[in-house]
């Protein structure tokens with residue numbers, strides 16, 4: 430059996446640059462190596478968002494049915510909408526040896542840690558409050574009222590930073606991407622992840638003369 434893929438969680442206050450970092454990371458690799466998990470959500474799609482690609486957009490009724498069916502690895506309410514990660518989808522990807530990235534909030538991260546203690550968790554931080562606010566504004570996606578509520582929510586998300594294995598401060602984007610790549614490579618180089626790959630090598634090295 431192939432070595433199972435690694436599971437990574439990236440959490441951050443909205444606007445810190447989590448989606449940009451994951452998408453840049455995935456661009457460097459093939460989908461046989463890394464994939465981002467597509468969550469289910471009850472929020473409305475934004476212009477340009479594609480069902481099944483950015484999210485699986487479902488009704489509240491359907492989401493509640495999925496909770497009852499135990500379909501979710503984790504789920505949480507964020508900004509008044511439900512978000513959840515499909516258990517079957519994740520397990521299938523990991524079983525194929527694919528590294529899977531979950532872009533989820535701190536509540537989801539807590540639930541996954543309980544189920545899968547070997548998950549690698551990464552907190553993406555903005556370089557300052559002011560930078561975060563500017564990024565939210567520059568994205569041109571939210572009204573001033575929504576930005577104010579996201580800033581309040583950001584404080585709640587940031588208050589959990591100590592629960593994460595790694596912290597990346599996304600100031601210079603290329604540096605943050607390099608840091609993320611280092612964490613992913615570090616995980617892949619662990620002995621437990623390499624046993625299958627190097628069986629023959631160590632058989633050879635340990636052979637009797």
Ligand SMILES: Nc1nc2c(ncn2[C@@H]2O[C@H](COP(=O)(O)OP(=O)(O)O)[C@@H](O)[C@H]2O)c(=O)[nH]1
Pocket residue numbers: 440441442443444448468469472503504505507508512513514532533534536537538
């Ligand atoms: N717990 C949990 N959180 C999720 C999931 N999918 C997305 N989120 C989080 O929900 C929050 C809102 O996401 P979104 O509606 O895409 O808005 P964004 O803040 O602009 O990225 C972000 O903090 C995401 O990390 C999920 O499946 N589970």
Ligand SMILES: Nc1ncnc2c1ncn2[C@@H]1O[C@H](COP(=O)(O)OP(=O)(O)O)[C@@H](O)[C@H]1O
Pocket residue numbers: 441442443444445446447448449450564565567568599600601602603605
């Ligand atoms: N290091 C950075 N410096 C400046 N702007 C950035 C940086 N990283 C991301 N951004 C910009 O900040 C905005 C929010 O990024 P996004 O990836 O959508 O955040 P999130 O997924 O965390 O909500 C986007 O307009 C993005 O281009």
